[in-house]
Amino acid sequence: MMNPTAAMLVIGDEILSGRTQDTNTHHLAGALTGHGIDLKEVRVVPDDTGAIIAAVQYLSDHYDHVCTSGGIGPTHDDITADAVAAAFGTPIDVRDDARALLMAHYEQAGVEMNEARLRMARIPDGAELIENPISAAPGFTLKNVHVMAGVPMIFQAMVASLLPTLSGGKPLLSRTLRLMQPEGVIAKPLAALAAEFPDLSFGSYPFYSNGTYGTNIVGRGTEASELDAAMARLAALFPMDGT
Amino acid sequence: MMNPTAAMLVIGDEILSGRTQDTNTHHLAGALTGHGIDLKEVRVVPDDTGAIIAAVQYLSDHYDHVCTSGGIGPTHDDITADAVAAAFGTPIDVRDDARALLMAHYEQAGVEMNEARLRMARIPDGAELIENPISAAPGFTLKNVHVMAGVPMIFQAMVASLLPTLSGGKPLLSRTLRLMQPEGVIAKPLAALAAEFPDLSFGSYPFYSNGTYGTNIVGRGTEASELDAAMARLAALFPMDGT
Secondary structure (H helix, E strand, O other): OOOOEEEEEEEOHHHHOOOOOOOHHHHHHHHHHHHOOEEEEEEEEOOOHHHHHHHHHHHHHHOOEEEEEOOOOOOOOOOHHHHHHHHOOOOEEEOHHHHHHHHHHHHHHOOOOOHHHHHHHEEEOOOEEEOOOOOOOOEEEEOOEEEEOOOHHHHHHHHHHHHHHOOOOOOOEEEEEEEOOOHHHHHHHHHHHHHHOOOOEEEEEEEEEOOEEEEEEEEEEOOHHHHHHHHHHHHHHOOOOOO | OOOOEEEEEEEOHHHHOOOOOOOHHHHHHHHHHHHOOEEEEEEEEOOOHHHHHHHHHHHHHHOOEEEEEOOOOOOOOOOHHHHHHHHOOOOEEEOHHHHHHHHHHHHHHOOOOOHHHHHHHEEEOOOEEEOOOOOOOOEEEEOOEEEEOOOHHHHHHHHHHHHHHOOOOOOOEEEEEEEOOOHHHHHHHHHHHHHHOOOOEEEEEEEEEOOEEEEEEEEEEOOHHHHHHHHHHHHHHOOOOOO
């Protein structure tokens, strides 16, 4: 059986302008891989309603899950919740359950609720809330789209809340063999190995260290015994070399 | 006049599996912004010919420039050059100019040319080479698609080779105001300011530091005087606060 598939949609002008390095994709990729869900595509779009709607509709149609990051705060540029609702033609308004979470959090913190903060309680009809243990304002799941915060600490907490609720397949395993050989030497035997193990995938990642070229060969697959056999075969081709 | 637009296409299973944190997008985003080209979309796709072709065709149709990263080395998983050629129906084969660059480099390094390394001289008909001052194997520009290496040091060198050949518009300027106020307090005056300066964009990025919540407000635009006026107006609203 194939693993479920996922796409990531990162929303934010700050990524596209070069101000901010996105790290949420990398975190999500590792978490999904460990859970047996295959991340197949990532898109980054600006804070633009039309761009968000188009990406949500396409990705929701083509993958089992879509995770989004960014644009669910209290300011005017936080348009993700409304855009995701619009993508499915779902009504959205301040919802009592989300408002109650915020009220309890602000009361404890001695902070006033106001109109801007109330925006964070806008949740589409029928969506499930995703818990935010850090700053209370929840994410949500509408159909197969999981809407989460952009601040990395909060995004990671929401991923931790979300993942146990998703059915996973077989975790994708990987093994790395570090060879002090340039890619150009390894390429031919590696291609032969890849042809012999069609259920596995092999990536080749060159590096330069202490004045010499080397290559990390990463094998990936869901069957540990097959993966180990293939990597052992490869290591045997370069006996003096693996470290 | 509008600035030219660009999209980034990152190619590689290693990004989607969570093994590798992509940093090429962040580098390119900063370089394009400084050159007056607006990065409007990013996609990450696996080492899959169909996925690369579909993304190249879409992005090439919708943006002035497409920059790709990854998949142009000597190994079996390096399929970007052939996929980009296929996306435009352009023939591709080992090209004399690219082979000459590789031969000169390998001769100097005392390394043998072989079949795998020769793959890196596969360049589509009519494409312009992009110089690689580090390891010689060139990138190329086919129509409006600029194909570059995935290794960050080489990617950055290729971007430096490429950018001076592209017409830029007005560099997008940004100003940051750091306020020791949570987003929920700033949201309303910020929305009013954004409505008053429709040519500028304003992003709001919360942070948590030394036990208090603060917000970085980033204004962006191409006219320095207008941007400075708007940021001064905002700072005046929080007089005890800007740092």
